[in-house]
Amino acid sequence: MPHSFTDLAGNVSAKWQASLMDQSCVEATNLDLDVQLHRDYDDFSGMLRQFLATIRLVDPDMSERTTIGSLRGWIVWDPYAGNLAETGDAASVDATNLGRAAWEVLDESDNVFEAAILLDRARLLPEWRGQKLLGSILDELLDLLHFSPDHTIVVTQPEPQKPEGGPYEHGPVRDAAMARLCAANRVAGFHPWKQGPVWWRPVEEML
Secondary structure, eight states: OOSOTTSTTTTOOHHHHHHHHTSSSOOGGGEEEEEEEEEOTTOTTSOEEEEEEEEEEEOTTSOOEEEEEEEEEEEESOTTSSOHHHHHHHHOHHHHHHHHHHHHHHHHOOSOOSEEEEEEEEEEOGGGTTSOOHHHHHHHHHHHTTOOGGGEEEEEOOOOBOTTSSBOOSSHHHHHHHHHHHHHHHHTTOEEOTTSSOEEOOOGGGO
């Protein structure tokens, strides 16, 4: 990651941040994303684009922005251009299961999809967790990219990360962190895909 989450909110107005923290749920209109796209040179099919989206909250008069986290993963503009299962496997270990699940959704749905988002990581500063923001953040990402929610596959594989970074070792601490993460994913509209480790946001016709 290009920046430390310890430093993300360094220039934030304490008064405005406190007022936002007092809200039970941040309004979706307060969200702002800055998306960077990169070629994935391990993807020989050319289907994938790596993305990093910096998540910010904007104050009502648009004069101040608070960086609260980030999303990263891969965007696919034409999911029918090749085999997503093979593409994900070739590009990254992290993309292997995501690409396979997205390919299965394509294969089993009568819906026509215009795009797919393989969400690798969603990170929020600790003080912004538990506010049910992930669903609104993903909706903002889709809107920014002009992707229709009913025609876009969104998949992720929950894996809790330590505050200092990196996955937990297997045990009760990881189990508790995984339970919290899965609960947050459900609130954001995700459901487990079949019996595997990947979760997805079902489109209406496949509910």
